[in-house]
Amino acid sequence: MSTRADDRTAAQMRPVTIETGWSAHAEGSAVVSFGNTKVLCTASFTEGVPRWLKGKNRGWVTAEYAMLPRATGERTARESVRGKVSGRTQEISRLIGRALRAVVDTKALGENTIVIDCDVIQADGGTRTAAITGAYVALALAVEWAREQRIIRSTAVPLTGSVAAVSVGMVDDVAVVDLPYEEDVRAETDMNVVTTGDGEFIEIQGTAEQRPFNRAQLDAMLDLALAATTQLTDIQQAALNAAAESRAAELAAQA
Amino acid sequence: MSTRADDRTAAQMRPVTIETGWSAHAEGSAVVSFGNTKVLCTASFTEGVPRWLKGKNRGWVTAEYAMLPRATGERTARESVRGKVSGRTQEISRLIGRALRAVVDTKALGENTIVIDCDVIQADGGTRTAAITGAYVALALAVEWAREQRIIRSTAVPLTGSVAAVSVGMVDDVAVVDLPYEEDVRAETDMNVVTTGDGEFIEIQGTAEQRPFNRAQLDAMLDLALAATTQLTDIQQAALNAAAESRAAELAAQA
Amino acid sequence: MSTRADDRTAAQMRPVTIETGWSAHAEGSAVVSFGNTKVLCTASFTEGVPRWLKGKNRGWVTAEYAMLPRATGERTARESVRGKVSGRTQEISRLIGRALRAVVDTKALGENTIVIDCDVIQADGGTRTAAITGAYVALALAVEWAREQRIIRSTAVPLTGSVAAVSVGMVDDVAVVDLPYEEDVRAETDMNVVTTGDGEFIEIQGTAEQRPFNRAQLDAMLDLALAATTQLTDIQQAALNAAAESRAAELAAQA
């Protein structure tokens, strides 16, 4: 019996969709939805690397996260207007970048830079985990684009795996997965788990918001997270396969 | 015979669409497209006014314009990260706010504030005129929402008219309307015209980018602009009518 | 019969003076007065161009506008102390720069940079149009200085024309020229017009502050503006001629 407001079981994610090819300009793009949370992820590929990396035969992948002002229930002031990026925004941007770099072989990438922008268009909890999940798809598409363009020529594969992320938490003393805003604000513990497609951990960030958590609770939350990221990995793969087929059809039509 | 890259005649706009009700949170919202230019406009209604207006029985309407980093052909650095809003961004935000306030009866609005956010999701010329055109629709929806909620109770009508905007210019010595990026960068003159639904001027901003323009050229551009804003006014009205019908059906279903 | 507070006719400018050679250091300088509005314009000539222009055999002209804190009726906080330049200041700086560049042949200028500073010493309406009018004179003097110094050696003439500007507006339903502060705050429409010495338009910025304006009103305002900028062009030319004669006398005395 579920006690969740949207009738999900503790282990059930919200409906997840990943739509690729959203942007006319970006080398890779995806709009990812976890329920009412929607994030636009674009990957911008440029040749060359930041100054501090020059001449090292390595590429660079970084990410920036932001929210549109009215993604939230009440309007949030723009960080550009306030003149600085909040601690929360920087923290999430750094998390996304770290998570992606964990599966990038920077040597195989060559001296190229990929910037992933994750702009939250609508927010209902779990924006950072949705962003990571979508960002991986945009990244993979941009890498594919660069290989097709022969900008990346190495035989080595620039991506050594895939990355997906989900939130878990303790709500009313029960471990649950993929918390919407309503659960997020009253969770005793809130945890974000980033894994590879193989089910290994890239990042675990668990915070006791109301009450410390014990080892058994931690284990319960990690079990839910691993099951969910396995599903997310499948959804990512399906989106990438569909994009590849569609691109192949397009090239065939041109030939 | 058209000489335009997209085969339009000099007086022909790109396909224009206005989709309302886009945002789950905002009191009014619209995504407007002028060809490949797409702008998300949200209206955030809050009771109360800024400190400097308190106790004057007047409302306040203001606007903020921004571009997503990869709205453009090459990625643009975020203004939040650079720590300040560019002159261009401020100039356009001020323009949108001024244009909307020209049709707002701030007394009838009461001590309420509406902030219109115009976020360019994809850019291909004419972002500021598309933004104004969509912003009016979001504004009108938010006003309607507040009247339905009885937050605005005045019998006076807060909006005294409608607002639409279009770009015109001299390209290869010919006056043309609604310039995409490709024409914009090589136009001799670039002009943005904001009008009321009645065809009166709210704002004219014309700039000789390559070569001064004479009175006859000015007149030719203004003729094109007025014809185009008349069409835009019809499209805005159709979008608002559709939204009203859909809302009426929803209320009927609830009753 | 005039209804203007200072007894001018609708088509009459305030007394205009342009005093050159004001600064001991600047390569070109002028103090321009439109009635009680006074702007100090200095042109700073430096060899070389900004990094993004290097190696293109082109020069660069830019402008910065600012107000002294007590130029206005009540003291305005310094933008340096507030830590940022306001939208209004940036907008006007950009306008002045654009207006001047419209008559600059950047190839003939060579890889040199001229920065025009327009500092409003006393404000009584029309500061941006006075600034443009004076800035042109400072610019022309700096170009002349560089030709005399043989820093500019091209036979081509770096300035392809002259630039002047004036404000017009609808006040009490009447089109008037050169609005002082008292008229500016209550004008229904406020328009700034920048023209070449030949009477072609460089920039038109018209804004309905209180009430939209129609085509006939627009035409009436433009007629006034063109008549006024013709006068301003003569005053600019007289100031430049006087400066040239004075410089010739100085050189003759040295010989």
Place this chain on the structure above:
Amino acid sequence: MSTRADDRTAAQMRPVTIETGWSAHAEGSAVVSFGNTKVLCTASFTEGVPRWLKGKNRGWVTAEYAMLPRATGERTARESVRGKVSGRTQEISRLIGRALRAVVDTKALGENTIVIDCDVIQADGGTRTAAITGAYVALALAVEWAREQRIIRSTAVPLTGSVAAVSVGMVDDVAVVDLPYEEDVRAETDMNVVTTGDGEFIEIQGTAEQRPFNRAQLDAMLDLALAATTQLTDIQQAALNAAAESRAAELAAQA
């Protein structure tokens, strides 16, 4: 057999010391050392709360972390001079504040604010965990001071437990505790664990820096962390006991 540069076993912390009463001004203070890492923690107690908390009968505890410019091997530019706080600094400040608030009963604290400043005087890895460990001691002393001063009069106890933190990681495929800088930079995984004195988790932040980690590795790291925070809790308690005895002697001497 240990493979660690400083001959410690995998489960062995560096020498830990906590010296209280360091500051002549602060209501609570401690200098904490984990080997060569030294952090000065001061607690500043002020009556009243930030505006957004007023009238809610709750107190507020927050923290700020910073490094002296030459705490590090090479000098780091001051954040005050660069004009902004880095993402890393904000992230750690937020972490420390969250960790402390997990054991604060804000109602029992009353409408009072305690700011904990953690300034790293010398850095050799683990600065954030040392800071949390020392911050708790400074906090507890400030709460004790306020109770002695009868500023806090509630019979409820403002601190519901104690907080300690330690870093663990995978280095050369071995789980180790309390990583100095030399191990930190080459660790495959880096994890910071914050616990209560009762051995429950307040925060877990684990990051795969070089290679994802699996569940068994996670468990090994958590085992080490829990053993270490148990030791740290004892050292904190000893430092607080010594401070209380010394204060009692002082008061006895005054009587």
Place this chain on the structure above:
Amino acid sequence: MSTRADDRTAAQMRPVTIETGWSAHAEGSAVVSFGNTKVLCTASFTEGVPRWLKGKNRGWVTAEYAMLPRATGERTARESVRGKVSGRTQEISRLIGRALRAVVDTKALGENTIVIDCDVIQADGGTRTAAITGAYVALALAVEWAREQRIIRSTAVPLTGSVAAVSVGMVDDVAVVDLPYEEDVRAETDMNVVTTGDGEFIEIQGTAEQRPFNRAQLDAMLDLALAATTQLTDIQQAALNAAAESRAAELAAQA
């Protein structure tokens, strides 16, 4: 025999002029020249005091110093554009404010604020001492204005004395007064001396730029400074007397 480039003796100031009533808006204003150094000083009088002084029956006097970009031989970037005020600018602003406050009886001033703006229009050494000397005149005029307006009603006199300032220095081992830029850059010691009209010291700031100075040199510089500020006091008084006479004539004409 003088060795100074402008043929002055060591004890001789450059020509000093103080022109009052320069600004149409400010409650007090003066343009002061020490040779080619020209500073516009305006005093802005407002009723009320900053928040931290409220309810203490005291007034506030403060000052801001700035340079126009082309006051100097080479153009200096605007501090507003750079987004912050330099250390030098703040240091001089603080010096001017302190110097003026030394002769202000803040109780007699009542809860009123006077801001003195000192904008250097042309710089040739000694800008801060010229600014202080002119600022006093602007301040005295603003106080007089407020007494005439009966905004200040106390019988006590708000100004307890006058303030003047001059630079002295060691140039080529000789003590000299009022250094122009050319001497300033090569002086062994540079000293700014602020005195009351009675010849007592308000501020002494002496810096060995090239070589330490001894007690005898200090005494020689102070002798020169005191003689010069006596002269400056007379010039200030003459300017204030002339302004008072002119104001009396104006009032007589109105009567």
Place this chain on the structure above:
Amino acid sequence: MSTRADDRTAAQMRPVTIETGWSAHAEGSAVVSFGNTKVLCTASFTEGVPRWLKGKNRGWVTAEYAMLPRATGERTARESVRGKVSGRTQEISRLIGRALRAVVDTKALGENTIVIDCDVIQADGGTRTAAITGAYVALALAVEWAREQRIIRSTAVPLTGSVAAVSVGMVDDVAVVDLPYEEDVRAETDMNVVTTGDGEFIEIQGTAEQRPFNRAQLDAMLDLALAATTQLTDIQQAALNAAAESRAAELAAQA
């Protein structure tokens, strides 16, 4: 008979200590105490010079001063968090840098940079003079380090003398030396005097805080200052001698 709260005579300094070798990382370091005022001074030596000095065969010495937030009786907000360095902080940083450069032969230093950081750990008046006194010691140690490392190879001596500083003031009409906070806030005049070890002046900054001071008072204060800096010079020399002996013993032990 002394009237000073801490029973000192007018000419008596507080206990002064200088402890060297405090930092594990810095090339030179010292903690200096003037009574309860404690400042940590570190000297960071790096090869190379700022861009504007390159290729001139000269070195550069600069300083930065800051206070820990709870160095003071009440907590002071961090300048990094406020996003800018206060005028006071910049003024003192500039003073320290100037004072040190007065005894540096930048040619003998070679193209090397030394940055001195002075962080006030506890404040009780005289922080800037204690900082200068300690900064000299850190600087001398860093220079010695670079000579031992043979990074500085010139036979010329980079330091042409030593620098010490002390505060003097008029308190209750009596000239006193080394003012603690309690005297500082009520002093009629506050003066900071920086001298060489030979008793010549590098900087004098005297400010009338409550009442102007006359020539006799100035002379009395300078007499006290010179006597005190003579003592400080001895203490500095003793600290440097002890450090040199300790270093010699260390090298002998290694041999």
